[in-house]
Amino acid sequence: MSRGAGSFLGRRVSQIAAARTAVSFSLERSHSLAGKIANWLIDFCQMTIGDRETTSRLHMAAHELIENVLKYGSTPEVGLEFELERSATESIVRIKTRNTADPQQLEEVTRRVTELRAAPDPVAYYDRLIRSTAPVIGMSGLGLARIRAEAGLEVDCSVEGREVSIVVQATMRSDR
């Protein structure tokens, strides 16, 4: 099925509770859509959290995550979710992607995220990764480490069967 930018399947916008908003998409793999979706997501984010700095960090994360699912997903359909939880003291923004992948890819992403989370200094880890991949033609593999080091966001992943979910989270203190 292909209906251009309107081809999102199972589009769902739900007010789950007064303090929690979630948006989820399932979408067909299309690199041309990646930037548009990331920009839309960030426009939505800017409207809901109104914090330019955090929005910029999430913008980076959204681009990297969407590129990853489009690059590594093994089936046409991938998922993207945006979630905002507010309480009196803080707001938590989560961006979650999910896609199916080959067993080798699942193992690789799990290894990378585990390594990244275990690194005591995310910037030093990122710098080492950059230096080690710099002479390797064509390979990036920097996206998740960039999210952690440059955007300063928490990164986690889980695997269920052949599906991997990656979650990026930003926590902000509420100003109200």
Next chain:
Amino acid sequence: MSVAAMELPNVEEEGLQLGPIPGANDRVRFAGTGEAEGAAVLDRFLTLLHRQVLSLELRRVTIELAELEFINSSCLKAMVAWIYKVDTEGRPYKIHLRRDASMHWQRTSLATLQRLAPEVVVIEET
């Protein structure tokens, strides 16, 4: 003494606009947004730029980045590969990156590039 101008194409592909700045022999401008498909475009342009800078024996090249809205890690990797090459092949020239510090990603990503090769990369404000 006049210095020959760089002969670089103006490239508009995959959301990126890359090209020389008219009247400036050692300056180029990057604009737009670089997604995954833009990495090969950027890589090709940087290869041409590197050859030009070497053949003209320039001691520095300046990249104007103020209109570069965002690049993802694939495009950043193209920059990394170029900077690494300059850094490990005798540092024949310096790379001046002119950023717009109001863009968060430029602050963090250009700092990353400078940490990779502090003897080569100079960050300037627009």
